[in-house]
Amino acid sequence: MVESYDVIVIGGGPAGYPAAIRAGQHGLSVACIDDWKNADGSHAFGGTCLNAGCIPSKALLESSELYQRARTEFSTHGIDVGAVGLDLGRMQARKNGIVKASTQGIQALFKAAKVVGLAGHGTLLPGLKVDYTAPDGTHTVLSARSIVLAAGSSPAALRTVPFDGERVLDSWGALDMTQVPKTLGIIGAGVIGLELGSVWRRLGAEVVVLEALDGFLPMADGQVAKEAHKQLLKQGLDIKLGAKVDSAEVTADGVTLAYSDGGGAHRLAVERLVVSIGRRPRTEGLLAEGTGVVLDARGFVEVDEHCRTAVPGVFAVGDCVRGPMLAHKGKEEGVMVADLIAGHFGEVNYRLIPSVIYTHPEMAWVGQTEEQVKGSGRPYKVGVFPFMASGRARAMESSAGFTKIIAATDDDEILGVHVIGPMAGELIAEAVLAMEYSASTEDLQRTMHAHPTLSEALHEAALAADKKAIDFPNR
Ligand code: FAD
Numbered sequence: 001m002v003e004s005y006d007v008i009v010i011g012g013g014p015a016g017y018p019a020a021i022r023a024g025q026h027g028l029s030v031a032c033i034d035d036w037k038n039a040d041g042s043h044a045f046g047g048t049c050l051n052a053g054c055i056p057s058k059a060l061l062e063s064s065e066l067y068q069r070a071r072t073e074f075s076t077h078g079i080d081v082g083a084v085g086l087d088l089g090r091m092q093a094r095k096n097g098i099v100k101a102s103t104q105g106i107q108a109l110f111k112a113a114k115v116v117g118l119a120g121h122g123t124l125l126p127g128l129k130v131d132y133t134a135p136d137g138t139h140t141v142l143s144a145r146s147i148v149l150a151a152g153s154s155p156a157a158l159r160t161v162p163f164d165g166e167r168v169l170d171s172w173g174a175l176d177m178t179q180v181p182k183t184l185g186i187i188g189a190g191v192i193g194l195e196l197g198s199v200w201r202r203l204g205a206e207v208v209v210l211e212a213l214d215g216f217l218p219m220a221d222g223q224v225a226k227e228a229h230k231q232l233l234k235q236g237l238d239i240k241l242g243a244k245v246d247s248a249e250v251t252a253d254g255v256t257l258a259y260s261d262g263g264g265a266h267r268l269a270v271e272r273l274v275v276s277i278g279r280r281p282r283t284e285g286l287l288a289e290g291t292g293v294v295l296d297a298r299g300f301v302e303v304d305e306h307c308r309t310a311v312p313g314v315f316a317v318g319d320c321v322r323g324p325m326l327a328h329k330g331k332e333e334g335v336m337v338a339d340l341i342a343g344h345f346g347e348v349n350y351r352l353i354p355s356v357i358y359t360h361p362e363m364a365w366v367g368q369t370e371e372q373v374k375g376s377g378r379p380y381k382v383g384v385f386p387f388m389a390s391g392r393a394r395a396m397e398s399s400a401g402f403t404k405i406i407a408a409t410d411d412d413e414i415l416g417v418h419v420i421g422p423m424a425g426e427l428i429a430e431a432v433l434a435m436e437y438s439a440s441t442e443d444l445q446r447t448m449h450a451h452p453t454l455s456e457a458l459h460e461a462a463l464a465a466d467k468k469a470i471d472f473p474n475r
């Protein structure tokens with residue numbers, strides 16, 4: 001094994017592995033150290049996202065949605081399938097297969113980019129060195145010209161109900177359940193709570209979500225959050241806002257929670273409980289004494305807008321630094337850093353990070369919410385187009401929701417785009433590209449969109465901003 005590299009990346013998740021690959025593409029010698037451990041003790045690159053996050057959750061969201069549609073919607077299409085059965089074992093096996101194929105794919109990508117993948121733990125030492133602990137416990141000191149910290153994050157626990165892997169689960173445990181619980185409690189109505197709550201609700205569990213805040217999805221545009229709340233309640237997710245967990249007791253049969261909300265004190269008994277109250281940077285064990293890298297009060301590595309730490313040559317990217325904990329944000333940071341290390345231009349546009357919540361209907365947005373624009377004092381106009389008026393959405397039996405474009409009144413600049421409805425996560429890409437190129441609503445209005453597609457709903461929202469919508473009455 002080479003003891004010295006141009007670049008060492010610590011962490012092989014969606015922030016670290018792209019950094020390693022891009023550095024390799026630049027012709028640099030690169031090692032990527034990663035200590036992910038699966039339940040069976042095996043190692044896999046890909047971090048939280050591929051092993052226990054984005055990919056397995058989307059696999060189960062897809063399967064559970066098909067199950068739900070087969071049960072409730074197929075007959076509307078004139079398709080009679082008889083009684084629809086659920087084989088959760090096969091559903092989980094399919095998900096596990098997708099995860100395996102994705103994580104193995106990284107090894108092939110490393111090979112193509114000549115990246116040395118090292119299973120094991122990395123600790124940054126002073127002087128651009130890394131202590132690498134192999135799975136057999138042996139230590140090697142490696143050195144590099146540049147080091148990228150991409151240690152990611154881990155689930156935050158609740159002191160009153162610590163994870164036990166049996167009754168009280170984190171998101172990984174919630175993805176791996178082998179039986180549909182009759183009752184499932186979820187603490188936290190954030191992205192994970194809503195996505196995984198949807199999965200298990202569709203598969204038949206009674207799901208109660210306890211959210212501490214009084215407002216629902218405060219990071220989303222208010223109009224989108226209101227519609228999402230309505231739709232999710234309609235699907236049977238019992239979302240209790242302003243709910244504070246006072247105590248919890250784990251029994252042989254489940255978990256009994258005492259919580260209070262505006263309506264007083266309550267008890268809730270559930271077979272299993274998922275705690276999804278956010279994630280914390282995984283920076284413990286990452287830095288030896290005296291490296292000079294600074295952590296903030298919450299444990300995030302402090303970096304500038306180019307992901308440079310306080311130590312020249314040491315960068316940090318992804319969930320272990322400030323900003324939203326999203327795979328695509330980490331990926332862009334990883335690529336930027338590798339480009340900078342190789343002496344090229346690199347930048348991340350932090351104003352245009354798309355957000356997607358993969359519920360049904362899906363939600364996606366980029367830029368400012370209407371509340372933020374209003375707060376900024378800048379005069380603005382809004383165009384909204386309901387999917388109910390989209391022929392394609394109706395044909396898909398998926399006409400709930402709308403597209404919404406917020407633009408400045410003075411120069412027509414698009415300030416925010418919000419979608420709740422079918423394929424929202426795909427539709428938002430057009431908005432991100434438009435905003436990246438500083439498009440106006442007029443630019444979108446004058447861009448031809450194929451018919452009949454869902455993307456016409458964005459076109460019509462742009463037209464609606466100037467009261468020129470064709471397929472829906474202008475207000
Ligand atoms: P991670 O993916 O956490 O990877 C870090 C890696 O570094 C891990 O393999 C870890 O074992 C390793 N590591 C840490 N410290 C060391 C060390 N000292 N030495 C060696 N190795 C180390 N984001 C989205 O954008 N879209 C989604 O749909 C989405 N869905 C999600 C669903 C769930 C259930 C969860 C939990 C998260 C989801 N996320 C999603 C968030 C996404 O997974 C994270 O933002 C992303 O994984 C962060 O990437 P990262 O590389 O910074 O960290």
Ligand code: NAD
Nearest residue numbers: 188189190191192193210211212276277278279325356357
């Ligand atoms: P989150 O921050 O999205 O939501 C946590 C929720 O828990 C918040 O609404 C918060 O108010 C609530 N909460 C906190 N403490 C509580 C308490 N004691 N009692 C009740 N409610 C409480 O976090 P998450 O859902 O755990 O997800 C973690 C991260 O993973 C997020 O940053 C998210 O970006 C990322 N993620 C992204 C996707 C996606 O992009 N589709 C999917 C899953 C996860």
